[in-house]
Amino acid sequence: MRAVGVKDYGATPELLDLPKPAAGPGQVLVRVEAAGVNPVDLAIAAGAFGRPPLPLILGVDFAGRVENVGSGVTRYSPGDPVFGRAAGTYAEYVVVDETGPVVAAPDAVELKTAAALPTAGMTALGILDAAEVRGGESLLLIGAAGGVGTFLTQLAAARDARVLAVTRGDERVRLGLFGAAVTVDATTQDVARQVRDEQYPQGVDVLVDLVSADPEAFEANKSMVHDGGVAVSTRGATREHGKVQSGVEELAFVVRPSAELLTALAKEVDGGSLRVFVEAEVPLAEAAGAVARVAGGGARGKTIVKP
Template sequence: MKALVLPKPGKPDTLNIAELPLPEPGPGEIRVRVQAAGLNPIDYKVSPNGHPAWNYPFVLGIDVAGVVDAVGEGVTTWKPGDRVAYMADFTKPGGFAEYTVTVAHTVAAIPDGVSFTDAAAFPCAGLTAYQVLTRKMQIRPGQSILVHAGAGGVGGYAIQLAKLYGASPIIATASPHNAEYVRSLGADHVIDYTTENVQERVLALTNGVGVDLILNSLNRATAQQDLSTLAFGGQLACIAGAPETVADFQPSSKSFTLHKLMIAGAYGSGSRKAEEELAILAGEFMALLQQNKVSAMVQEIIELEQVPDALIRLSQRHVRGKIVAKL
């Protein structure tokens, strides 16, 4: 089969097209004929140093949509021909290939009306946003929210979901180039992080009270600053690093809640229930796609050979929405 492979630990520009043996599903697994695969920051963040579990050449790509091609022993929930989408275990070969294998209990059926490209766009970023807003924060109508990097995958999905669930106001950070796009997703206010003081603007927009919810997908430094913009009883969710001095933060009377997130951690948890939750979340999210309540935000559809260049652009953090490779 044709695959885009990482020959050894290295940056995305070392990826190349190669022929690999057709993988065979083991007990409890399914083989998927890949139709589309989404690109994510994890692809370029992990590849330079590799992972101890990887065997080379290794296939990246954790967002997968395709058709079940074969089932392993004991699999009764899926059959050849079923349309499925899922977030793969990044320690195992992924979706930048014509065929890939995954455990059967982590995938969800693609409903009628949802394309393979849309189904491949959302898993990692969409499920991260969906999990934090609905499962962790339990967002309620009327709550205010700050979403960092509103034009990106996690941020863009979070803004749409916040709008859907009645959050107000929805404040997002973005570059001037992406401001109108972020507003089109549902943001009420867009802060230009390149020229404005985000914390001062948030407090000004909330009459000094702060916001109820913050989703930070940037870094520890901005997460630390976010503590000063939380309202009493607020919640801060961090994807790329939590504040370093939470215990010493004053005023402690704000009584905030901190969520540390990595949805891919379900695979390393040792809990089948945690892995099965990925399929449940994906099913719920695709129902929103089917009902046109959320956009998949696909901004660019590329070929497998174009993935390395696209990952380089993604690493520069100026990509809007989602990029999907169509096989």
């Protein structure tokens, strides 16, 4: 089986030839149609989230068809189209637990396209639920141009929230198509002035900061939220950890993958509330370069790897 991974933690990813895995009891063997690329993939390969046995295959998102199933499996049969999360998806095959984060793929997109959904889509959907975003509210989204940002913009707009999307570069047309009411280019415009002076002098209802790892930068962005509002960080930049000392509730969001979230995500896609924009599709042999680019913060939308 061809796969892309590392032979040592932090090493440069390379194309590997590994044994084809087999489904054990309660498990499903999936022939991978495509794997989604995420910024976290390189951190996992560096051992930042534990040190599983080497060689370590990259990737956590996948879409494909069930090849065969282990004993006791009742939910899936060979040929079923599925998508979800698993360890080591930059490969021709991946094994997943039947009860894990894997569900039937949405019908409204090509199967390979569904590989772009799991991590970014579940993160976007989970943030909206955690922040309890409602219709009529204003949502300031820092880092709107990437995978999570484009999904979050669409899902929030579908809930009738007013999205102020902050990007690096002119993304007005693309983000506007995804439902953003206003798009601010942080490289040429003063974000705080645009929000406070032009849009919401009293502050926005919700901040979602997908970019700031520095607590001071997050704090500066949080100043654009009115008292009683909510500020969400996906980069661990919160200081108050839910305590409303500043008048703004802080949420340190970490996605918890589940079949329930994936099912809700597929319903959003099939219902027309969520479109999947794939920026690039690369062959397995070029996966190492693709993940380096995405980890460097240069992505617009999602990249998928085709075995």
